[in-house]
Amino acid sequence: MTTPWLHPKTKVYYFRKGVPLRMQPLLGGKKLVQISLGTKDPHEARAAHILMAAEVAKDWAALLEAPRDLPVVPVKMDKKALVTMAGEMYDAEIKKHENGEGPSDQWRKKLMRLQRALPPEERDTDQPLPFTTGWAFSPGRNAILIIGDEIRAFLLSRGIKLTWDCHVLFAQYAASALAQAYRVLERRAKGDFRPDPDRERFPKPVPGTTWQALFEVYCVERKPKASSLKRMRGVLTAFFEFLGHDRPGLVTDDDAIRWKQKRLKEVAIQTVRDADIAHPRALFRFAKANKYLPTNPFADVTVVIKGDKRYDRAGNVKNTRELEYRPEEAEQILRASLVPCGPRMTEEGAAARRWIPWLCAYTGARVNELTQTRAEDIKQMRSRNKKKLIWMIHITPEAGRVKDDDERDVAIHPHLIEQGFLDYVKSREGKCLFYEPSRSRGGTPAHPQYAKVGERIAAWIRSDKVGITDQRISPNHAWRHLVRSQLLDAGIQEQVINGIDGHQAKSVGQKYGRIWPEVSLRAISRIPPYEVD
Template sequence: MASRMRRKGSTFIQFRKRIPKDVLGKTGGVTLAIPVGGELLHIVIGDRAIEITGSLKTRDPGEAKERQAVALAYLDSVWQSLREGPKRLTQKQIAALAGEAYSGLISSFEDDPGSPDIWKQIVQLHANAMAGDQAERERWFGPSVDQTLATHRLVIDGDSRAALISAIGVSVSLASVRLAQNAGGDYSPDTVVTRFPPLELSKEVKPSQPMPKGSQTITGLAEGWWGEAKAAGRTVSTYDAYSRAARLLSEFLGHDDARAVTADDVIAFKDYRLSQGVGLKTITGGDLPGIRQLYAWGMANRKVSHNPADGVKVAKVKKKRTRDPDFSDQEAVVILSHAFNHKRTGKASEHLSNAKRWIPWLCAYTGARVGEMVQLRKQDIREEDGLWIIKITPEAGTVKDAEYRDVPLHEHLVEMGFPTFVSKASKGYLFMKVFGDTEDAKRSAWRSTKNRVTDFVREVVTDPAVQPNHGWRHRFRTVARDIGMPRDISFAITGHETKDEGDKYGTITNKAKAAALAKYPRYPMGLK
């Protein structure tokens, strides 16, 4: 029999399950990893224990009932495994489980892995752990093993566990090396993942129990929200950020049940992301707002009854600033010379080669975001009243605030032949090749090209304290101030939002923008 109760001194509902008599003599020393609300409740069964008790981490009777059902299903599978004897894993099964740990770590961080230096430090820490004794490896990789085993409700023998800890130690180390490469801009095909076989368990091992009927998934909240948000004009980049936050939260918790997520879960997720070296900007500007917004939508649409992200914050830490955020005069000249002298070689893509040649110059004279320039189409450049105009529009892709703006071409860009380049280009995107007509195909091409341009800039400006994308935006505003460009015109060119109500009256014409840009100093070209 199983029962629910409240432990003295705690408001959380507890569960209690007696150990079946026929396995009592086999449970001593067995390590359990009981799934409870997205967490793993680790319990080592004592030699004289006759029952298992633990917190369901909720005060809600309905949630407690569902969580208890999952916990008891896990325990039943443990008792059955003990009746049959701990499973001995084959070498192939160990390799497959290690592969799951590898893929899980990669999928969590490959889109935005952060600093290469962080991953290099992690690689060294893993190497030190692998060089230690079994106790050290257990301390470092044991939690990953427990989570992997809990996913499949497996109880394994001591020899299998020792082998699996070593295998997962190796796979996690390899994953860290791969993520260090990703962080450095290397997304070449992953040859390591092919070494891991698919997992094949014996028929006696019961699969994980499905989520309770009627449950709302975390990732499903993202899709439901996007169905409405897309119609309301929200950008694809916002959907990418929110859906990524939902996926990462689900992967961290080890389940996708939106109703089972607690504030403690979100706090643990936040702490985990911080421990992995993820920047505060990503967490406070993407992860937490995304989860909070998805649950707010879920509550408004009666998908969930609570918002676990409400009130969860990250302490603000003032970032150390060691230099100005814009490119220096020397850095600007080096980048633009690098672009001017770029030549297509070998099998390099013509679109990408054109991107490396023109995008740094376009950003330098417009203060635009790299992503806005990457998605320029032939039809977005026009001649009007003797002026060449770039139209930065959400029709082409992602534009912050979903508002278009016109930016006249600086005379230097005209003299360099950018309009001629555009006139000779094929219809469609100037700088990216899209394979397919889906939004995913466009986003993939956009992201890939943006990253390659970033890598191209990093070839000559390696200082991590300056951003290859926003460095031009900061520099444009700096130069604009130096030459006395009116702020409202400068903001109209760069697309910055003004808080001055007076700036919002009237229209800033392309003629006014062109006149201001005519005073913007020219950069030297062709330097080697």
């Protein structure tokens, strides 16, 4: 049995205990626990030491039994946050017995059991109570003795471990909240169901109490797209699992740095910058702007790695080759698209393999803008002078996901028409061109069926059937780079190219004007036809 240790300089007594080897990893490698007992009186120190030893023993037992992702570093919370959590315990107790069941004397017994944990002005009796005076037997410490297990269970359910002083203060507030709940439940057991006017003393949890609640508010206002929503939720889930709690208000600048350093060891720097840091930063920026949180711990976090020759100053990977397909690679893919598919391939799958590479090569559109195309999106539009009908692909958010929700029309290259693309479109009247919705296997808005078609095309290009295995280029996106280079080489204006491939205008002036069908056809036709066997 350890005894209080007297600090030689401050003359304050401490609780000191060596940490067993099996506990050291759970306590951040600590070999010794040392906690101030807050008193210079030896008698108070001995009483406080017994209480502290019992608490430490319970903490260690809980850590050994708890999942390993729970926090082992205690956090400090302000008084308002502690009272808010005490209010949550009050609400939970009231809700559990909201119908007033049971005899009233059960609540009176529970209330009397709590008297030692309440300050004198909140007690229901004037009689002297044992163990209610002195620092070692303050209301908070008495509350730990009486309802310590309930407090521990509540904090454990929220993944929170408080510093010792916060733990004692929270125990006092929790005891007061439960005493108030017992008084209300006693009245209800007697048939009095009037609302508790003192409930308002507890601050109401704001939407940012948990990151999930804050994220819901964020989504209602910002309305992120399904794909962004899925990725952001995944990053935030992983981040708060890493911390071991779900409270944005407890996140510190050090937490953000630790998260960054962890992820840099696991994934590419662009992923850390564009997802692991960007998504929490966006949520905390929103929380700060809307007064849910006072600070944004990710505000100044950067991920530039100086001295690493693989990356530029912005953290982008330096590529050692061009991002577009070389002529022989483009022809290799287009040649493979003409090979008939096996009998097990669906009609839509075979059509996607046949036409998507050619559409990418002659439009520069994003692959999913093409895989989501419906037969009705292939239509004729009149030229400006109304003398000519021009076949166009209508790229619209109505068919699926389009970046920035900007619809546009792109002329169909004459070589595609020569190959019979319009005949295939006619055969799919009233349907999607490259997938059958009735054969969906659980597609979601975040990962729709047409996106899977694009993924299968990319996998096919990487496979032995085509053989484009260079990992430095993107199988589907490389077409966009190639088409843009071809149009620039043909002298097409950048504003026209942006209107064709869907890039944003660089200036307000470029946003003026419309790319007429004949302008689009004239530009697209400058891409030389591919001649493959």
